[in-house]
Amino acid sequence: MRRKRTQAQDRLTKMKKLLLLLPLVCLLDCYAGSVKPLLNRPEFKAENEPIRTLRIFLITDDSYRKDEIEKFVSKCSDLIEMQVGIRLEIVDGYEIKWEDELDDIIKMEIRIARETWSKRDQFDIALTFVHFAFNVAGGKLPLGATDTFFWRYLFVRELDPYILLHELFHAFLFNRGHSEEWVMRGGRPAYGNEWYWLTPKDRKEVLRSKWRDFNIMPAIEEEEERKSRESWFYYKVGLAYLQKREFDEAILLLNRSLETNPKYAAAYETRGVIYSRREQYDQAISDFNKALEIDPSLAEAYFNQGRAHYFKKEYDKSWEDIRKAQDLGYKIPAEFLDDLRRASGKNRSTLSVPQDKGSSK
Numbered sequence: 598m599r600r601k602r603t604q605a606q607d608r609l610t611k612m613k614k615l616l617l618l619l620p621l622v623c624l625l626d627c628y629a630g631s632v633k634p635l636l637n638r639p640e641f642k643a644e645n646e647p648i649r650t651l652r653i654f655l656i657t658d659d660s661y662r663k664d665e666i667e668k669f670v671s672k673c674s675d676l677i678e679m680q681v682g683i684r685l686e687i688v689d690g691y692e693i694k695w696e697d698e699l700d701d702i703i704k705m706e707i708r709i710a711r712e713t714w715s716k717r718d719q720f721d722i723a724l725t726f727v728h729f730a731f732n733v734a735g736g737k738l739p740l741g742a743t744d745t746f747f748w749r750y751l752f753v754r755e756l757d758p759y760i761l762l763h764e765l766f767h768a769f770l771f772n773r774g775h776s777e778e779w780v781m782r783g784g785r786p787a788y789g790n791e792w793y794w795l796t797p798k799d800r801k802e803v804l805r806s807k808w809r810d811f812n813i814m815p816a817i818e819e820e821e822e823r824k825s826r827e828s829w830f831y832y833k834v835g836l837a838y839l840q841k842r843e844f845d846e847a848i849l850l851l852n853r854s855l856e857t858n859p860k861y862a863a864a865y866e867t868r869g870v871i872y873s874r875r876e877q878y879d880q881a882i883s884d885f886n887k888a889l890e891i892d893p894s895l896a897e898a899y900f901n902q903g904r905a906h907y908f909k910k911e912y913d914k915s916w917e918d919i920r921k922a923q924d925l926g927y928k929i930p931a932e933f934l935d936d937l938r939r940a941s942g943k944n945r946s947t948l949s950v951p952q953d954k955g956s957s958k
């Protein structure tokens with residue numbers, strides 16, 4: 598009898614043990630393939646040393662309260678530090694008032710780049726919390742985004758660590774795309790709520806670029822392609838400065854664009870426009886010339902050059918440019934034609950311009 602009871606008790610204890618074990622086994626299984634079960638191993642922790650503190654430039658609109666965001670960032674920081682020894686620290690920031698950028702991620706990136714450009718040495722990641730409205734192919738609304746130039750301008754739509762961690766790890770993995778599983782999978786899974794973990798393979802890659810300099814565009818493609826992307830980026834940020842009428846900064850950015858790609862006609866043309874606005878007509882004309890040497894189909898560059906010649910009172914040259922712009926289908930504003938007619942005392946270009954390309958250099 599007693600023995601029987603013991604057997605029954607034994608069985609019960611065994612079952613209890615099994616029951617206790619079950620959820621544990623399940624947990625381990627659930628995280629299999631991610632770094633989660635490895636976090637407490639001494640060798641894993643050792644690989645995360647030394648800790649890197651990322652300086653975060655925080656940009657908010659009225660999507661979330663500031664204290665909510667700070668709490669969220671701190672939670673994410675813990676989750677990142679556990680995995681790769683990277684910590685987030687908010688060092689600066691401002692509140693943004695969006696204009697028409699919210700349905701165009703490139704516009705948003707360029708705007709943030711321009712607005713943080715003068716402080717670019719003082720932070721690593723510009724982190725923007727925003728309910729953006731751009732769609733990707735298929736009409737899907739992304740949860741977050743990262744620029745693909747410096748890999749440092751991050752956008753987060755919801756206070757879900759999956760999103761911030763995903764975008765942040767992109768900034769260390771560059772264009773490696775997505776993994777099938779865990780935090781680097783392409784979309785948030787509908788089930789479960791802890792998709793915060795890297796796979797060991799992804800972690801290794803993050804650790805490889807852990808100490809990257811965020812002011813340097815990572816070389817992840819062919820040199821030529823990288824240069825043209827870099828040059829395009831500086832050009833776009835320069836344009837954004839121009840739109841804000843901050844001409845000095847705009848010129849610096851365009852210079853940078855042209856250093857990277859000296860064959861960038863649009864950058865010459867834009868710089869010419871700025872020189873014109875500053876009434877530096879010789880420099881303007883020189884830039885329009887360079888733009889047209891590279892791309893003779895830039896009708897607007899002819900028009901802009903014509904205006905610069907007009908302000909220099911070089912009316913014949915101005916008419917010549919205007920005629921070329923018109924030949925290319927450019928519609929010259931009526932007021933400008935009136936001004937040019939009045940100033941030059943002519944009705945239109947009377948010069949016959951030889952079509953000799955060799956002598957125009």
Ligand SMILES: [Zn+2]
Binds near residue numbers: 763767775783
């Ligand atoms: Zn992604």
